[in-house]
Amino acid sequence: xxxxxxxxxxxxxxxxxxxxxxxxxxxxxxxxxxxxxxxxxxxxxxxxxxxxxxxxxxxxxxxxxxxxxxxxxxxxxxxxxxxxxxxxxxxxxxxxxxxxxxxxxxxxxxxxxxxxxxxxxxxxxxxxxxxxxxxxxxxxxxxxxxxxxxxxxxxxxxxxxxxxxxxxxxxxxxxxxxxxxxxxxxxxxxxxxxxxxxxxxxxxxxxxxxxxxxxxxxxxxxxxxxxxxxxxxxxxxxxxxxxxxxxxxxxxxxxxxxxxxxxxxxxxxxxxxxxxxxxxxxxxxxxxxxxxxxxxxxxxxxxxxxxxxxxxxxxxxxxxxxxxxxxxxxxxxxxxxxxxxxxxxxxxxxxxx
Numbered sequence: 001x002x003x004x005x006x007x008x009x010x011x012x013x014x015x016x017x018x019x020x021x022x023x024x025x026x027x028x029x030x031x032x033x034x035x036x037x038x039x040x041x042x043x044x045x046x047x048x049x050x051x052x053x054x055x056x057x058x059x060x061x062x063x064x065x066x067x068x069x070x071x072x073x074x075x076x077x078x079x080x081x082x083x084x085x086x087x088x089x090x091x092x093x094x095x096x097x098x099x100x101x102x103x104x105x106x107x108x109x110x111x112x113x114x115x116x117x118x119x120x121x122x123x124x125x126x127x128x129x130x131x132x133x134x135x136x137x138x139x140x141x142x143x144x145x146x147x148x149x150x151x152x153x154x155x156x157x158x159x160x161x162x163x164x165x166x167x168x169x170x171x172x173x174x175x176x177x178x179x180x181x182x183x184x185x186x187x188x189x190x191x192x193x194x195x196x197x198x199x200x201x202x203x204x205x206x207x208x209x210x211x212x213x214x215x216x217x218x219x220x221x222x223x224x225x226x227x228x229x230x231x232x233x234x235x236x237x238x239x240x241x242x243x244x245x246x247x248x249x250x251x252x253x254x255x256x257x258x259x260x261x262x263x264x265x266x267x268x269x270x271x272x273x274x275x276x277x278x279x280x281x282x283x284x285x286x287x288x289x290x291x292x293x294x295x296x297x298x299x300x301x302x303x304x305x306x307x308x309x310x311x312x313x314x315x316x317x318x319x320x321x322x323x324x325x326x327x328x329x330x331x332x333x334x335x336x337x338x339x340x341x342x343x344x345x346x347x348x349x350x351x352x353x
Contacts, residue, residue, distance in 0.1 A: 009068040009079055010044075012156035016163075017061060020150055021049050026061075027098055042110035044068060048098040050091065054194035058098045060087040062106055065113065067158040079159035081119045085109060086148045087166045090199040101133045109166065120164050122147045123182045123225070125174055129341055130349070132168050138200040140168035144182050149195060168198035172206050179263040180218045181225035188214040224267030227276060231257055233339060234279030236301050239331070248325060248333040249294060251284060251301070255319040255353025256339035262317030269310040286310075292329045303332070321353040 017026075026047040031039060043064035051059045066079040073080060089102050113119060120126075124145040131138050144167045151163035167186065169177070177185045186196060189205035206212045233254025239247040253261065261277065265286060268275040274287040282299050289304035296302070305313065309328040316324050316334065323335040338353040 006069050008157040009066055010063060012154060013061065013063060013066075013068075013084060016151060016154050017047070017049065021051075024049060029103055041107045042114045043107055046103055046106055048102075051088070055197055056091045056093065057195070057197045058087075058089045058091050058095075058102070060085075060089070060098070060102060060106060061163070062086070062110070064110060065119075066156065066161040071158045073159075075159065077159055079156050079161045081113060082160065083120060083162045083164045085120065085166050086151065086163050088195060088197040090197055090201075099133075101136075105132060106166075120145045120166075122162070122164060125169070125177050125182050127174060132198075133200055136200055138168075139170045139202070139204060140198065140200060141171050142169045142174040143167065144169045144173075144177060144186060146183060146186055146196060165196060166198075167196045168200070170204040170206075172204050175260055175263070176206065176215050176219075178226050178229070178260050179224050179267050180215060180222065184218045184222075185215055188218070219267060223271035223273065224264050226264055227268070227273065229257070229261065229264065229275070229277055231261075231277045231279050233257070233337060234277055234282060234284065236282045236284070236296075238296070239333075248331050249296075250333040250335055251303075252335045252337060253317070254339040255321060255336050256341070258317045258336045258353075259319045262314040265305070265310050265314045265317070269305050270307065292326075294329070294332050303329075305329070319352055 026049045028045060028047045030045045031041045031043065043062050045063040047061045047063070049059040051057050062085045065081045065084050067073065085106060087102060087106060089099070122145060126143045128142050130141055132140050132143065145164050146167060148163040148165040153160060153162045173185060189211050192205060192208055192211065206215065231253065233252065235252040237250040237252065239249040264275055269286060269288045272288050274285060277284040282301065285300060285302045287302060287304055290306055291304065292306050292309040293304045294301065306328070309326060312326050312328050317336070321336055321338050323333060325333050336353060338351055340348045341350040341352070342348055
């Protein structure tokens with residue numbers, strides 16, 4: 001960057017980090033060819049600081065989700081997407097360089113946001129469908145997002161931005177976050193998970209009885225905060241209503257998400273809240289009501305569930321290939337199909353159902 005370049009957004013981030021780390025010179029990794037000119041890495045830079053509080057770890061900070069230079073967006077309130085990501089990764093005493101996989105993971109988050117337009121906010125979660133460190137022997141297969149405990153939101157010359165900390169989580173922790181809420185699960189495990197520092201070697205928080213009990217209690221009392229769930233395998237087949245044969249309408253779901261959806265229905269419908277499943281070509285809306293029924297309009301299916309239908313359906317939705325109808329909702333069939341988990345090369349590495 002030349003001396004004449006306006007780096008006011010970048011400087012605001014540096015100033016906030018200097019408040020914590022003083023004169024520590026971070027390990028910084030810049031991008032040679034900008035993403036806008038065909039480069040592979042969407043983020044302009046990544047810094048990694050050594051921290052010893054509450055445990056030794058690398059503290060990564062991104063540069064590029066917010067506006068680092070001139071103000072370009074029309075939204076005067078927020079800088080760019082309104083956030084930068086941070087990531088705290090456990091560090092051994094002899095470790096002098098941050099692991100490359102963590103840098104690649106953060107750049108992958110940049111590609112996701114830049115390509116999809118979806119942003120991360122505190123309380124979000126993301127299923128990585130495999131180890132967050134490719135090839136590692138780890139239970140951490142998903143990510144949660146919360147506010148960085150040391151970096152409050154700041155006002156920059158280009159608008160306001162937050163520091164959103166990315167946290168590695170296990171598959172059952174992800175399910176608990178879906179069926180309750182992200183921040184509740186993280187808070188319940190804070191005593192075992194200081195600073196939300198990601199440690200590839202840790203076990204699930206749900207293996208700790210006191211944490212599992214607190215999460216179960218939260219689910220029962222509050223229900224689920226997940227009102228919309230994006231479902232890879234979701235389809236709708238209208239039934240045939242001929243004179244000589246009648247086939248019921250059918251909802252198809254993948255086995256991987258069937259169990260979670262069953263738990264979500266208990267945490268939403270039984271609390272008087274709706275649940276929306278969003279697939280590539282169809283939306284299925286489950287809503288509470290006194291009389292169970294089903295209706296369709298354009299690319300949306302609305303299924304009304306009373307308590308009996310919600311309980312029956314939630315018990316039937318398990319991660320196993322099957323097809324079934326509900327006694328409390330005649331004329332509608334559900335089919336659970338196998339889910340094939342693939343690696344980046346497209347090879348099937350796991351089959352569920």
